[in-house]
Amino acid sequence: MSPKWNSDYYIALECKDLQANAMAIDSTGNFVLLAGRRFLALRNLDIIDSNIDSVVQKFPRQSKYEVGAAEWNPTNYHKELCVISSNQRLEVLTWRMDELIQTFSVRAHTRVITDLNWHKFDPNLLASCSVDTFIHLWDLRDSRRPTLSLSAIAEASQVRWNKVSSHLLATSHEGDIKIWDQRKGTAPVQYISAHLSKIHGLDWSPTSESYICSSSQDHTVKFFDTTNPRRAECILPTTAPVWRARYTPFGNGLVTAVVPQLRRGENSLLLWNTANRATPMHTFVGHRDVVLEFEWRKQRPGDTDFQLVTWSKDQTLLVWRIEPFIQKLCGYEPVESKDSNEIYGAENLRFFKKTSPRVQPLQQEFSLLNVLIPNLIILKMDPVARNVLVKATINNFIVVLKVSFPSAYPHGVPPGFEVIKEGSNVNESIIIQLLQMLKHLAQQRVSKNRTCLEPCLRQMVTTLEQLSSDTENNRIYNRPYLEPSSLFAGYNDAYIPFPRTSGAKFCSVGMLVCFGRHVNPRRLSMKIDIAPRGLSSTPRALSALENIYSKRNDDYMTVSGFYYQRQRSRVKHNYSKFTKAVVHIYDVLGLFFVNRQLAEEYILDGDVGTICKHNAAASAVVGRWDLVQAWTLAELVAGPEQADEENSWNNHPFGNKLMESLIGHYAIQHDIQMAAMLCCIFGKEHDIFTRKASLKSLLSPVSEGSPYHTIPPADIVADGWVLPMLRTTRSTSLDNLTIECTIKLHHAPIKIIPNSLYEYYKLAYADTLHRWGLIYHRTEVLKYMCKTPETHKGVEFISDCKDCMKPAKFGNCSSCKKVTLKCIVCHLSVRGSANACVLCGHAGHTKCLKWWLSLSDVCLTGCGCKCLVQTAGMFTP
Template structure:
């Protein structure tokens, strides 16, 4: 295949059927190895027209890592990792033959690295926490095994010292010396998040850098590892960070699994870490691997090889002007002039040298000219301008974009609406404001912005066009004077609120409002918020040339503030307050209260808990309740229901605390004493409703009902009363408690039972929002209404022993634990997750740790569990929605 040249790179290979996820460049810079589950492929970079040579691979496991031997002695050797095995291959006579198979790891291999000086030495690390050192002259077993306790994600030999190597374990780095046994000689607590990559300095044996999930690259001196020498901060998790073979350069790439759509590489100067020096834009999907190609004698250009998930291999030319940005001075007859507007390259190019790289010309060549509703009229890299035309509904906009010389290094392009456009000044101002804002965001990171701005231009025009159409449809009834009912109808449509406050969840108060400086200008502007949409009728009279919409009203106010030179930000602030102290409910009491044991013990314990928080009124109530309960009666029927004044006293206490919105105390008393109250209230009604076999003498529960309470199901409450809120509503605030309204709405004979149920339900919801799930379960045990049956999709586990489906962690047939974790191989008892495609799963924590760094199932089945499961769940949601409608 012939290569496709760009001003900055050329496409060396584009092969969709390879499905390779690992790439390596040999020590001579001639051959590239691409490895995947189905094929191994070799591409000769010296021959532009040579086809890729593919070798079928019979394996069910993907390739995790690949690397060529860096020494001249064994330059024909390369190694790949596949699950728990290393395969050493020899490239000779246009054939790729396996010569060694190294097996010692018990879990998936995460990384490998050839020794920089010894052609026979190789290091590998794995999830099994071991780092093995292999000698190809005796490949039966590792020559040295290092145990790191924690999973190792990276291993790298020192580029200067032949005895040192570094490994990464979550956020830590360990330095090992193969001469000093199996213990690390240095430990670096580098990051609080996972380390994805390590790279030693090519010049100093004590300098190492680490790239992490926390969006940083840190540089350490191993002789003083307590603190990083300096930190490079990016805007995304960093997958790999590697030194350039020239100057102070560093190339970074984002984590492939987390940042789809971010397909570029960044070139930094470690001596000037504020912004990247250059952005490599060309791939259409995330970059999986990149390596430097060995520089050919007499060639001043370095080359960077990148492999992307779009199955495209690109070769980037790092010309002298980029090398100078990284502090390297190549002797090629070129120089850089630094001006106030940026860095301008002046080339003294001889006939033998290649033309200078034109970043703007590169951007023009990569521009997608098939954007819907957009026509690119002219692109002129000499005059540094672009002319486009967008046609959307009744809008026709012609825009010319001019690029300054310093673009895109912090200087945005200039957008101008030219003749032939059919939009008014208001829409034009909104459009230019949006484009300028987006362009400034992009160039502040030294990124090009032409295509994103053109796409945003189309999106903005579509939105403005839709708004205009909606305004015409909905506003003309009250704008047209012939429609006498328009203003009357809109008088009942409230204007959007500009301030408000609401209690949310448990004890949280949320307030929002207009900015302070906006309120100060209210006397100068039309700042009083209209009460209804009909108020826009008067404002329309002042603007006869345009329709006054809600958005136009606010935009007019923003423009007016600009005329008054208001420089402060107009962002409104939302305040969230902890208002729990305003209510009687108390989270500490909820944690300390108990419901298990005899009534006297419960009351004594709860009184002590109330005393700790200073609620002396509750201490008196619990003490009184303990006295009323008295000693445990031998006959359980002789209890509160027959106490001389116990019945009325407990009813009074419950009603008192409920009327004060102390739902916590009311619910606790209902759980402990409510069963006796309800039994005495309804005993006569139950006898007429239940069959003789359902009421068991001497016991306080109904046949088939939980023994934790004595209240019958809501369906058998006297007079057929069923409390609807117990089945359909969930309490979100104490404001929902309206004791007087509930008493009036519920029939007298069953009002007590219904209210007790409501108190328990409201308190259970409060406990749920506090995260006290165990305490909530204890309260729910005292509910009379059975829980609603599950409605929706249920996932069952096939037991690993008897292969029968089971809904719980214990198989109902063989009584054994039904699921084993694929990561730790321990039976699952707690929170678990499973892939709906391949069926593999395990502990939620184990799977989270695995899929944070990996995208493919640990078992080697090849399933991309996160992607597949998300797609199936989304389709299931769509199908259910269609079925409901």
């Protein structure tokens, strides 16, 4: 739960006519630049004045293009220089003697510039990226052309220089990250497949040259170590697309800015501790629209308070003070500061402590409250006294509710709710249940530092409507009016998806399972153009449905009511009845090629000719004349039993190809039974060999597929079929599949190259036989597997190499020859005595772990595992 404090900020600028999209702070922390299509504005943050307009300088800018990005030179050598991007052009500006003058402009991109970034150490070096897929490096001493151009093939949206190494920079391309070294030509030195959606922001760690974080449209922030880029070090999930994520200049902090869907929702910034990602450490509440940009202001000597400057689409510039106790939550211990009067000056400090320029979070919530909630009247809203008085009238229920907000609200502290009995006509039981619901919902919201007034008021109306309807219905049936199971269902609708109301699924033994709603669902009296699945898609859709449903109480249906399949019909009496969904199971074996009777009659023992003849006769009994022809053809190809090796079927010009074609044909037709039988009959144990199956051989002869697929192609498997992996594999990738096969014709060795798909056919058919209860027949099929399952030898712990991620039993990996294990305490390679937690898997030197566990019982990595206690409990009988 987040700590309890009020946000501490002051309004540095509020100017609607700027229409600025970009913001930047100079290296001294004194000036902030706001850039838009019509104006460039400069604000001196060191001057705190009640008349804000008097300390803002505006410079007209005549351009038909918006400003995409802006940035000051981060070094003291050229601290007067700043640069902005406009369409395909970079404009370099100089701030001198209270004038902002364009020095020169450069152009090399052919499409819109998406981002720019100054070099952290070289005052003359600048990087820009564009939709044209190029990243240009500029030396301002010779601005005629880029000093280096990097081609990335895909559109580049972000570019960032490393904060530690002077040669590295990173760029983002949709969901991928590329790392470049300007010393090593025009090819990237590292490639990271980071996200499934577009990356909006990149930021390098200020303390390590190999750590980088990325924020994306997929609602996540991911942290990567560029020395091991195959997987993210950790992932921070959020509730909305993340626009920016940047490290703090202190401790282990990270600040994120999200973009709520349809620009409705939370506009706050969140402060996280990267070592404890369970919940944000602090929420910056104050802006009334999406935060476009935020940067850290340079700290003054002797000052312990960092300052965060934010610019929002509401055209408000806010300066936030990050006090020492907030810094401690991010693992940073600030040094004691000088007297505040020495740092800010007495006059400025007195002004900073005034409340006149502040926008209080509660006042903002009141201003955004929807006062047109159906059946609800706002009687009073007092931001000074911090309370709200409302009145809800639903049928014969009247409730007057007072909501009181503590000073720490909404940071972990919920408001207080009180039903005013004067003016209310509900009994004590309903009051208790209503207050219980409101407290529970409010606690859920404030635990995430979210406001809760409007959700609570809407849920109060929904609950009263349900209670009123239940009271009337139960009065007719003379039973208690309340159903505890559905009382709190409404307010949970915002957190769970809408249910699936119908569906069908085949299984591999010829069964079809179907379910659906009642055949006569209740019809609404009004037509609406929002599909039921849209109920959980957006708050706007939910609100629209609530407004429509509330117009007719008889036809009213909450989302919770939809879950419980409650159907009402208006006949002679207004009563309610409950219907149950029925699950239907159909035998559709006739639609599939697999046949249980054939499974019982097929044989696998004997010579090939006898087997084929017997199986052809069995196929004729069930009317499968295509199988009769196939078995007869197989018998002819196999030849007589007394044939010598030279006349065997595998030496026939069409022998091998014919059998491969037959197996492939029945696999494509989804006749897994026939494909598996042919695979079993024409192969048996002889000489053992081990082959590494190539990707091409794995996909042929059935179909060709993408090399990125990690499961068998979909067109070779019928709907509902599950082809299990061989038990000898350690992952789901076919690239790691090793086949140990023993093959022999009944009367001569064969030369068919083993194909892993043949093993899948056998396993799938064996699974079907097991589902039918034909255990003996299943065992016969499994005898023809290329490799029998290994016997279980007990528990064995094997670590994976941290570099190549392959299993390694010894100190050095047998594949990459590197040291397998790194200590979580000293971060050195483990070559001697080591221990590992069997629950979380973290390991290290025995001495290091002993020292750490003598100080704390929690794992050092921050995973939360209590290694000694939980491991001991794991083996306790």
